[in-house]
Amino acid sequence: MKDIVKSALKGDNLSIARLISRAEREVMADPVGSADLLSAMRTIHKKVRGVPVVGVTGVGGSGKSTLVARLAREYRKDGKRVGIIAIDPTSPFSGGALLGDRVRMSDIMTDKGIFIRSMGTRGAFGGLASAVYDVAWILDACGFDAIIVETVGVGQDEIDVVKIAETTLVVLVPGLGDSIQMIKAGIMEIGDVLVVNKADMPGVEQTVGELEAMLDLGGGRMKDRKIPVIRTVAKTGEGVIELYAALCAHREYLEKTVGRDTICRRRYEGALLEIVKDKVMERMLDEFGAGGHAQKLVDKIVRSEIDLRTAADEIIQHGGKNGSHSK
Amino acid sequence: MNRPIRVVVAKPGLDGHDRGAKVVARALRDAGMEVIYTGLHQTPEMIVETAIQEDADVIGLSALSGAHMTLFQDILDMLKEKKADNIMVLGGGIIPDDDAKALKKAGVTEIFGPGTTTDNIVSFISGKVKR
């Protein structure tokens, strides 16, 4: 393991990939290997530089992957090495996944300065969000100057994943009425830059208009910064330079207002929260499993012997004692 | 929960027949594996680099254009060069028996010819890859 970390830090893709595999599945790794991994991650954290992390989210079919590939090229023009984490849905039935984002980035695949790692969403309680943090830190420590995280679509899970990024792009396409969908999903709250891709399609002006109207009404994360709405045609590259400039501008803005250290700190905080959530959910799965402590409480609730909120408090205070085991 | 088996399904060279590769990719997904299908027109470099970055357990190569001897060998050579030759290489498509024998000698673990069922491939991979 030590050797893997050493060569990963030197930039050997094979080692980086193997290290990522260990880290991303720590939730599922055997306990014996954990100590090894923890020590490896400690070494990694010493080398983390706090490079920009950009989150890209948007409905399926909006051209996210093509856009990500274009953005990666812009970073490369600036001499930056790019790590891309591409997330695709895991099948709830089989646990398998068709990781297809990479296919849409074939034109950048031969660039030695780009590393693409595909991950499955692995379903609820799969620990995706916390895993993504680890992967991003590894890529940071191993020499990548910018990291792009591309999520599946729009939903609460995606919001959790994309919180790792300090700059989030929300990608829409004209005319699909997805601006409404986005509001429902709370996506508008997390967008730092809004992109209307496939801007060569009919309805683009209307969509841009709707978005700007919504933004005027006070949506958006940073109330004292105007959220840009950028038109792109990822297929041809139109608008990408403008988009890249907006990303860089946002990063600069954050560094000025909030500061680099705070950005890094927020990432640790976010990761800690995700890991705690994972562990709590893991424990709860036991509690609520057959014969678990929670089941006994449910019986009591049904018999009106205890009310819901008191029962919930009890689980939080005493969880782990009766009949359940924590890992 | 174990880490899913990761398979790169690749179409090396100019061959455009992707019906089988897509059916196999889907079947592997249905069997719980994470599948990275590379799409068409992959050079050996692209396939090997993908398998390395994705830390794949298996590379499945689909070739129906007759170019398998050259391209599969290129891929085996490159894997060795990059010290990634512990990745299992499998082949499928239109590959005559004699060529299949030669490829297996060169390092391809198995060749799945016409008539192979997706179940065959799934059990083979599940059996061979230790997770």
Add this chain to the structure above:
Amino acid sequence: MFTKEALDEVKKQRKRWEDAHKGKTPHSKPASERRHKNLSNLDIRPVYGPDDIANMDYANDVGFPGGEPYLRGVHTDMYRGKPWTMRLFAGFGSAEETNKRYKYLLGHGETGLSVAFDYPTLYGYDTDHKLARGEFGKCGVAISSLKDMEILFDGIPLDKITTSMTINGPAAVVWAMYIANAQKQGIPLDKIGGTIQNDILKEYIAQKSFIFPPEPSMRLIVDTFEFGSKYVPRWNTISISGYHIREAGSTAVQELAFTLADGLAYVRAAVERGLGIDEFAPRLSFFFNCHNDFFEEIAKYRAARRIWSREMRKLGAKKDRSLWMRFHTQTAGCALSAQQPENNIVRVALQALAAVLGGTQSLHTNSMDEALALPSEKAVLIALRTQQIIAEETGVINTVDPLGGSYYVEALTNKMEEEAYRYFENIERLGGVIPAIEKGFFQREIAQASFKYQKEIENKERLVVGVNSYQVSAPIDIPLLKIDVEGEKRHMARLSKLRAERNSSKVASALSALETASKGKENLMPFIIDAVKAYATLGETCAVLRRVFGEYNDPVIY
């Protein structure tokens, strides 16, 4: 078509028949329930009768061959006048080897040529391109320049035989080479006949040998329609194909619907450009698969003819010839097995018979070694003989559309037409063929159908003799074709010599003129012909177009 009294009597009789059947369990296992659905998942009745076609209006819906709606055939006398063209798809290795195979086939009685190109050629690359590594001559003949084309047809009189060329992305360039070669042979362009496949829409959907994105590809195709209608009147400038869609795993109904939808998209594109529909429509041709379900395939061809003639009328066609759905058929490669390859001879014979009963204008029969390699001489001869036996010995050519009037076939024809129209409506809703391609509609339908088919085979709901039933474990023991490795060396030497000896300033100026023209709206055929005549290579010519038009990226749809 039947009197009310006669129909009532039929209905009564059917009820008696059904009652007599009640309570009888089918003698095969429940799983075989599925076998009474055909390959497109349509339910097939145990018995068809007049009551299944009671509303048929013979005069308007069926008609006589050679007249609307052309259901029974595009020509009045079909094979009584002229048998279908026996045209075997062939090509491998270098131009010299393929020239030999053509002479072999012509000597044994084939009546039309059909060229298979290797992958680098299909993608517009010269043999020495980086991506061409290992691919030379493996699945077709390598053509890198006009010089190769000259050798390919050496000793073959292009005014006496028609040639079909399966080429799509670089079709305009390869056609230009054929034209230039004919002119070198001293043959006027109004005397040469043939077909270029040139159907880019199905490439995006199924065969995947595209180069450029849809818009410039359509421009090139309409350029060929225009050029052909003016200067090469006997040439079919497109072969609108369903074969590949079927091979990619679609059902027969999907093959029917997607092919005709593509065809109508081409017609609309040409009309939009300003071409008169009757100027180019007579030279549109089609290419269908012939798969295993005997009657479904026959019904499919009949439905295609009727749909096409009616839709073309709707689009404003006035000439009869604009309404004709003339087609070439190839028996289904994907229905053949590697195991017990001799069984394929039987499969191909039955498929070929269906194509003939369906009224095909031209036919390719696969060889028994289709699932193993390119055809050996022995195997290809049997494939040719299969057609000759059907033509000479079975008597099916004595009358047109022999199955016309069959209750089953007419009912199935109607049903397939109905299902096809359902697809047309879906495609319209998505905005037309190109938007539907961009949305992945066809690709998804095909991927679904092919996955379902594979599962049916693995679950033994569908049996394939020798593959998942009646298997033997004997090794495959038939002679297989080997590609001559020396051929590649000869070809490369020729290519180098060509580059060294040609007039490079002529090449440069021709390519420069092409580049300028491709940025504008002129018809590119004359520029391409000039370039190939100066011996610009296929790769060099396509590189210019790649630069101007860009390349298409296939979105992967499972």
